[in-house]
Amino acid sequence: MAVLGSRTTDEDLSGVLPALRRPHLDYFRLFYADTALFGSATGLPASLAFFGADHLVFATDAPFGPLPETLAAIDTLDLTEAQRHAVLHGNAERLLRL
Known part of the structure; x- marks a missing residue:
């Protein structure tokens, strides 16, 4: 972020950082992450830690991503029943x- 605007030749973005009302990383936490990791449980704890259970949504990349393995990977997370409900469908709704 320290070089924002300094490497862009067609647009002056130098005013973006001073205009932010909070640290730029806070804005990334407003994004939603999904569980489409082809059944891998490796990245899910990091997604959960960064985005929180309220910004994690169920996804599989079906028909290419494996549904049972994705559900099993979600089961490895330390989620309350309310958080599990949110991840599996509540957040998307x-x-x-909906």
Whole structure:
């Protein structure tokens, strides 16, 4: 972030950082991550730690990603029942206003 705007030749972005009202990393935490890791449980704890259970949504990349393995990977997370519900469908329902 220290070089933001210094490597762009067609647009002056030098005012972006001073205009932020909070640290730039806080804005990344507003994104939603998904569980589509082809059944791998390796990245899920990091996603959960960074985004939180309220910004993690279930996904599999089906039909290419394995559904049972993705569900098993989610089961390895230390989630409360409410957090598990949120990850599996509650967050998507809220995000998509369903």
